[in-house]
Amino acid sequence: MTTYYQAFIANEFTDAASGERRPVRNPATGEVWAEVPECSREDAARAIEAAESARRDWARLPSVKRAEYVHAIAEALKAERDHFARLLVMEQGKPLAEAGAEVDDTIRYMTYAAEAARRIQGEILPSDAADEQLYIYRVPYGTTLGICAYNYPLALIGRKLGPALVTGNVMVLKPHEATPVTGSEFCRLVRDAGLPAGVVGCVTGGGAELGAALVSNPATRLVSVTGSTRAGQAIAAAAAQNLAALSLELGGNAPFIVLKDADLDAAAEAAVIARYANAGQVCICNESVLVEDSIAEAFTEKLMARAGQVKLGDPMKNAGMGPISTEGALDRIEDLVAQSVASGAKVALGGKRGSGDFARGNWYEPTILLDAQPDTPAVTEEIFGPVMPVVRIKDLDDAIRITNARPDGLSAYLWTRDTGSYMRAIHELETGTIFLNKGISGYVQGYHNGHKRSGLGGEDGLHGIEGFLQKRTVYMKY
DSSP states (O other), X not given: OOEEOOEEETTEEEOOTTOOEEEEEOTTTOOEEEEEEOOOHHHHHHHHHHHHHHHHHHHHSOHHHHHHHHHHHHHHHHHTHHHHHHHHHHHHOXXXXXXXXXXXXXXXXXXXXXXXXXXXXXXXXXXXSTTEEEEEEEEEOSEEEEEOOSSSTTHHHHHHHHHHHHTTOEEEEEOOTTSOHHHHHHHHHHHHTTOOTTSEEEOOSOHHHHHHHXXXXXXXXXXXXXXXXXXXXHHHHHHTTTTOEEEEEOOOOEEEEEOTTSOHHHHHHHHHHHHHXXXXXXXXXXXXXXXXXXXXXXXXXXXXXHHTTOOBOOGGGTOSBOOOSOHHHHHHHHHHHHHHHHTTOEEEEXXXXXXXXXSSSSOBOOEEEEEEOTXXXXXXXXXXXXXXXXXXXXXXXXXXXXXXXXSEESEEEEEOSOHHHHHHHHHHOOSSEEEESOOSOOOTTSOEEOEETTEESEESHHHHHHTTEXXXXXXXXX
């Protein structure tokens, strides 16, 4: 039996204008368990129109009043934590404990944004003339879009929507077509919190056509995207027609660099967690291990032993690593492993789809590839799955060269006890985030952004709040 979750436009849950629906599959079983509207250009126009009708009144509210609404949504989500965690397991596939942590992160994003309401600042500057004052105000963009990836369907909503609302913007959400249910349910909390009609909207359906209709609408002034580099490029091209502002958090290909003076036990533990969390579907995951040659055998032995403890398991029972979220992503992972083996890499662990109890659904075994090279496909491409290629390097110079040769630059890991290596990494690695002797993490007060083709703008912290505000300069004669 399937459950139908509707789109949300002008504070009403609604069908697509065409009446068409899209199935939602459980990645652990492949079974259809829900349906959502297959929204079209017409539905996108309705959602944007509703947002436009609300944006001026919403912007006129004091920021602390807007924050009260955001706090109310966060509190409602806290009360329904278990419900939303189970929905995340059903549509995305992560283990229940990780899903609960995602709900907690969403609450944290919303709460942090609400607490920033009294910290929105302008500037007063001296004028060149007498009897004159110069001001720089921060003002909202107006109608904005939040386009979300499938790996964190709920957290990405909180990460975008909280800052957008507190700063006086309105937002239309577009969940990924594979994971739209939590977005629809989240809007139930929005409605119950009493936000004015049109301040938040949500449309569901296929990515390319619906996304293009939203982005190219003349009323759209800012687009916040989390997704692949390819998707970001397409959205940037569509947004160019409006010259809409962009915040693009795109693909990453993080190296996990281990030098000869590292704590090998701690590094191996961190490397495994950073690779197999959420079945490897994290933009800042450890995508490839670059290990100094003199310790490669010792480190690989520890890595293999720890990775061997990671097993596939029923995500609703927290029994192990969950499935890949989409069938298309599973096909891509399988193809990258095949290409890598054909180019000389060796499968040391895993390397195939699930079998037996895991033959149905989108399962792929935790995998390690040895004898990988810098040009091995699983090294050059973002895998976004539970595959860990291991590359032997000469030294830190080699690691920096390999990392900086990549077109993307979201994050990197470095394990060493040498402070000189720390400082070189900070100054020379061309990435937005660097983890030094630390595993995968992210704090709401930090800043999450990419360099090069990993994106424009960023999210989290004071800089993330600032990203939803544009400047207005006023010259005032008195």
